[in-house]
Amino acid sequence: MAASLIGRHFFIQSRNRRTLTLKSRLKYSSAVQAVSNEDVESLYPPVKPRFPPGNWTSMTEEEAWTRYEAMQEMTAVPTVKERLEKLTKKQMRAYRFPVNNKSVRVLEFQKNVTKSHLIKGLPTVYDSLQVDSLILEKIKPYIIEVLLLEKERLFRSRFRDIHRDSLILRNLIQTLLPLLYEHNTALRTSQVDEEVDIKGFWDRSGFKRVMWYDPEMERPKEFRIKYANDVRFQTAHVCDVSIRTENPLKEFLPIDDELCINEEFPVLEYHPKVFGTSKTDREKSQLTPGYNLGDPCEFGLVSFHNTVWLDYQRRKYGDAVTEEMRQGMGLTASFTWLLAQAYSQGFNSLLDVTYPMTTQTVLSDGQKMSFFAYQLNTIDMLKNNMANPRQNICWYTDETQLYEKIEDGKVIGFNDETCETLLKFLLMKPERRNINMKPTLPAESSDILSETEFISRNPLDLSTETN
Amino acid sequence: MSHFTKNLIGKYIPLWKRKIPKYPIYWKGDPQLRVFLPLFWMKLLKPKNKIPSDRVQFEVHPQMSTMDVKNYLEKIYKVPVTDVKFATHQGEPIEHPLRGSVVTREDDKKIAFVVLGEGQTFEFPGIFDKPSDTGKQMEDYKVENRKMERANQKLWDKLSLPPWFR
Structure with a gap:
């Protein structure tokens, strides 16, 4: 079917060429006269401009027009659910982009694919925050009790296991949160979840992909195959604990800052399969931010992840390699959650975010702790650096210990600084921004859950009818 | 397998393609086992895709493990190695000259993807890049x-x- 169509197309093209040559002969004949009548209105429709409105450097005309039309189609879709259905309708193979990436020396690849910039040390907001010594003293015995319970008293403390490490984190936060309600009012209305699925997908340009291939086509060999310049990445991860709030966190940097804009972002020369990435089957892409659409708490405050797998890698490769892996884990974990949150606000890889989004992540073991802060400035990875100069930023700290060791029912060498930073992360106050958080969606659009009320406001009528 | 066929295999299979004999079992207290001149071999490959300078690809003996590859490079050539991964490529089909049907396949290849140690780099020499005189x-x-x-x-x-x- 396709072969016959394309064969006809070629035939027409060749015939046109012939007519052109005929015209050129007529041009030089004396019969043709130059006529200039500017006042007469042209009967033909106006000429289509070469490029659509917008910045389209490094794209061909065909690519730019197809993308522009896709953007316009996407804006016409009124709800988030229908947009996601439209994006995931096509079954395709994507490259897996795991959070716990076990292959060696892939940090630059991870940075490039997520288009993020790593900075050591936390942003300046945390320096101005100061935790009262009263709060610390109040909370310290509770933390110590949890640690003693999980590390010494319980039977499961003898075994090194994923479940044990995730249970430490869960137990720690369950005890901490009720103590902190009076200091941070946002936590009162927040939602806390355990073992949360976080999945996301996005398209990235710069890598070659076979779009279609037909060996039986009646064409020269070069034109039987067509390549596309974009590749889809898919992440899937299980977060141990996630805390979500009604309002978003403050932005760490304004979006027009020098750090957020980088026109010389490095271009990776190597294909993803060089770094040991595997492909998914031909299936629909998946996306979950850890809550259903229309949830009142849509913005993530903190997420906690265990780092059991890093210890196995440390035994295998040593400290220098695992340090890179830890940075990559914090980077990808915070990126995927923010990506999924942005999708649920109506943005996607076609419609870029209009305001920066932020989260905080904690990787911990019970003993070792490391802190990450991430600011998402772009999702649009299809455009060139010149067309889209924005970049995402990830701040990270070194791995610090909460305590030295546990002996005879006592925690020795409790580190107050790491405990302070943990409290800073939990006491960060989200604020309402005076902007439209869903600018791409129409104002009347409403998702499913926002309409429903699981607990009805009208009191139940329990009176029984008696004869 | 009879005595006769054993000798035949010895004749027709070359030494580098043959199966590696079993190591003797090690009991505690015995002297340490040492294997001099094992049948292992590794062949440098020119990678199809462009790869970073700290990575090398080899075709190896199909019975070699990751530790064997690591020891081969570290102990004989003194090249530090961080990570080794394998992939097997299926052999190409051999067709019947008259019928065109697939009779057998060539032997499968085991390919090792090696990540070198810190600061180590390697570039494949451009021996085959020059146009030949033939x-x-x-x-x-x-x-x-x-x-x-x-x-x-x-x-x-x-x-x-x-x-x-x-």
Whole structure:
């Protein structure tokens, strides 16, 4: 079917060429006269401009027009659910982009694919925050009790296991949160979840992909195959604990800052399969931010992840390699959650975010702790650096210990600084921004859950009818 | 397997393709086992895709493990290694010359993807990048052959005579 169509197309093209040559002969004949009548209105429709409105450097005309039309189609879709259905309708193979990436020396690849910039040390907001010594003293015995319970008293403390490490984190936060309600009012209305699925997908340009291939086509060999310049990445991860709030966190940097804009972002020369990435089957892409659409708490405050797998890698490769892996884990974990949150606000890889989004992540073991802060400035990875100069930023700290060791029912060498930073992360106050958080969606659009009320406001009528 | 076939295999399978014999079992207290000149081999490959300078690809003996590859490079050539991963490529089909059906396949290949230690780099030498002289020689031979054919066509009636008499 396709072969016959394309064969006809070629035939027409060749015939046109012939007519052109005929015209050129007529041009030089004396019969043709130059006529200039500017006042007469042209009967033909106006000429289509070469490029659509917008910045389209490094794209061909065909690519730019197809993308522009896709953007316009996407804006016409009124709800988030229908947009996601439209994006995931096509079954395709994507490259897996795991959070716990076990292959060696892939940090630059991870940075490039997520288009993020790593900075050591936390942003300046945390320096101005100061935790009262009263709060610390109040909370310290509770933390110590949890640690003693999980590390010494319980039977499961003898075994090194994923479940044990995730249970430490869960137990720690369950005890901490009720103590902190009076200091941070946002936590009162927040939602806390355990073992949360976080999945996301996005398209990235710069890598070659076979779009279609037909060996039986009646064409020269070069034109039987067509390549596309974009590749889809898919992440899937299980977060141990996630805390979500009604309002978003403050932005760490304004979006027009020098750090957020980088026109010389490095271009990776190597294909993803060089770094040991595997492909998914031909299936629909998946996306979950850890809550259903229309949830009142849509913005993530903190997420906690265990780092059991890093210890196995440390035994295998040593400290220098695992340090890179830890940075990559914090980077990808915070990126995927923010990506999924942005999708649920109506943005996607076609419609870029209009305001920066932020989260905080904690990787911990019970003993070792490391802190990450991430600011998402772009999702649009299809455009060139010149067309889209924005970049995402990830701040990270070194791995610090909460305590030295546990002996005879006592925690020795409790580190107050790491405990302070943990409290800073939990006491960060989200604020309402005076902007439209869903600018791409129409104002009347409403998702499913926002309409429903699981607990009805009208009191139940329990009176029984008696004869 | 009879005694007769054992000898046959020894004849026709080359040494580098043969199966590696089992190591003797180690009991505690025995002297340490040492294997001198094992049947292992590794062949450098030119990678199809462009790869970073700290990575190398090899084709290896199919019985080699990751530790074998690591020890091979570290102990003999003194090259530090961080990570080794494997992939097997299926052998190409061998077709019947007349029927065209697939009779057998060539042997599968085991390929090792090695990540070198810190600060180590390697670039595949450009031995095969130069245009070879054999192509030129073939073209010259074809031209001369064509000339001879032309001459023979002209002097078709005097071919039986020796060339100095034509």
